Amino acid sequence: MDKNEYRQRISHFQDALQARELDGAIIFQAVDLYYLSGTAQSCHLFIPSQGEPLLLAFRDFNRARTEAAVNNVLPLRSFREIPSLLAAAGLQEPKHLGLAMDVISLNLFRRYEEIFPGCQWVDISGILRTQRMIKSEAELAALRYAAEKHAAVFRYIGDIIQPGMTELEIAAAFEAFARRLGHQGTKRFRGQEQGMIPGIVAAGVNATLTSCYDLPLAGNGLTPLYPMGPSQRRWEKGEPLLIDYAGVYGDYTVDQTRVYLDSEVEPQMHKAQEVAKEIAAKVAERARPGVTAGELYDFAVKMAEKAGLGEYFMGYGRQVSYIGHGTGLELNEWPVIAKGNKTALAEGMVFALEPKFVFPGRGSVGIEDTYVVTEKGAVSLTF
Template sequence: MRYTPADELKRRIARFQSMLRQEGLDGALIVQNADLFYFSGTIQRAHLYIPAEGKALLMVKRNLERARRESALEQIVPLDNPKELPAMLDAYGFGVPVRLGLELDVLPVVHFQRYQKLFAASRLEDASGLIRRARAVKTPFELERLAEAAELCRIVFGNVPRSLRAGMTELELAAEVEACFRRHGHQGLTRTRGFNMDISYGHTLSGANLAMPSFFEGPIGGVGLNPSFSMGSGTKAIGRDEPIMVDQVGIIDGYGVDKSRVFCMGRLPAHLERAHSVALEILAGIREKARPGVTGGELFAYALQKAKEYGLADHFMGHKEKVAFVGHGVGIELDELPVLAKGATMALEEGMVFALEPKFVFPEGAVGIEDTFVVGANGLERITSFDEGIIYLP
């Protein structure tokens, strides 16, 4: 089992502390699993206090032994009851924070109300934007984990042609894909920050099911198996001469990349082949234009304009229901910053990582591509790799 090194945690916390000071916050109290993992290296049930100045304090409800083994933070202490939080901060020299940051984008209201009572003398403010900005720029350590996740995807996608056969159901193919992921170290959980944005490993869909919109904020949906999780693979038999899209999140040591490829047994209609070529052109164009300082909104506008030039705007990023993005940040969560979306004003920075997914959706299916890239000083550098074209099988 691999743990996050102490110097890595120090760098992450120092970057965040600089943001806290710029915003005039005295500190931030962090409880959400993804953020806990990023700043402490563990997701044991705990409160992590990061002061604007000084060492972070991890206060653990359960399990203290595992937290001390998994986290390289210097100050890890037991916390029997959250009511002890103010006293604990005072005991470690932090006093009562005047302005206290919380993860208000994900924190349940009932928890927020408890913190209001506990920190009655403090002004509770939203620090989630700062946290997400800090996490958006990946460190070399994180990029190593993402490269390993990309290698996992390469292995799994390479196994698809050996698993695929006419007449098998989407669910059967998904089971083969997911089993391959697990055999090679996938953690079995895909984290998302968005409320109710549940997802498993990703999508394995075919034909008209690719055009079925769902609750999930994505260009393709699928019917799923039942209304409790009405997305993803269903019992539809996979046929010949129709698109099969494998859109999966490969995850190693908590870090995930997003990747899609189109397979087909036989041959796709000419209009789908043409649309796939346009998707590749959009991806190549964004790779040329994406530099530090360019906004996600500018890149989405370029992609949409290209789709219009080819007469494909009605099919770009959805059919019956569209999404207004062509890329999204990835890392510990599937929906990180930056977002290449309509009107997005966040500028790209060196070290940001995002999945770029130009796709076209038709009533009879969908085509397109998705790969994960890191923003370099001179442009995008590909993390995931595989044959970009439609992968035809006998």
């Protein structure tokens, strides 16, 4: 990204701070930092509602200074220095400051309260997540890069899987190929602690298991502390096999799911797979600027019901209330294509669309691709 892109991001963000009558915001979370400054090092980025931002780099200072697109970068030796460094840079004692309260720990929040005792704190996570919904041309190029790599991994895995392989063997083959193509081997999922498995490989009944995450299906996993993803179970003929992975190549993340069905899989699942594809195609066609996310959700639910598959759509029993989610620097960005979400789509939004059907005790089918919203509807990046 060139410096101009960061200047525009900061200017856009400052407009929103001014509209909320804030003195500024402190950015501390790695992805927010990276989005606004170009570095994800351990820093506190002060963005006044007007004027130049100041990046206080705790660790690693040299790395932060080299990477950062902002001009004012100072080393930070201790947290308590923050107020004096802000004052020395001419930034008045702030009275109303924004923080991303969706991801701050209680401990960090209390430390900020201590060093700015008179300050009122406002949650600006919505401002940031709203701004990040619309991807720039440079971001779209980065997402296309990630999507091409990820689609190549799915083509590879489609060629080598065979009944009799365990879910773990298939996952290991998928991940090894992806890693050689530059997959980061991890992902950024806003607000989630470490421990989330990189993807799901699940055969038959395992693909119907839910877990602690807000997902229609999660897989069994290897042990209860990592309750998601592949297990040691073998994929048997006649069972659908579901593979769902986040693709993190470069800085950007796409999401994709494929389901493999042989002729022995029962007809209802074959039918549901066709319905899932139709839902994806029709929703994408309708995903034009101005349509709300909630309207797309309702439309998809109606298609599923019309096909007689409503009770299996997006989970069974406890269905999730979305059919897709934004993706970008993080896997769980906005907009969420969810029930009642009044966010209107706009050109440059990117989301994963994942119509899925869960048949309890039997298996799951569906499809997922990552799309960009254009004037003519949403266009898939992961084909």
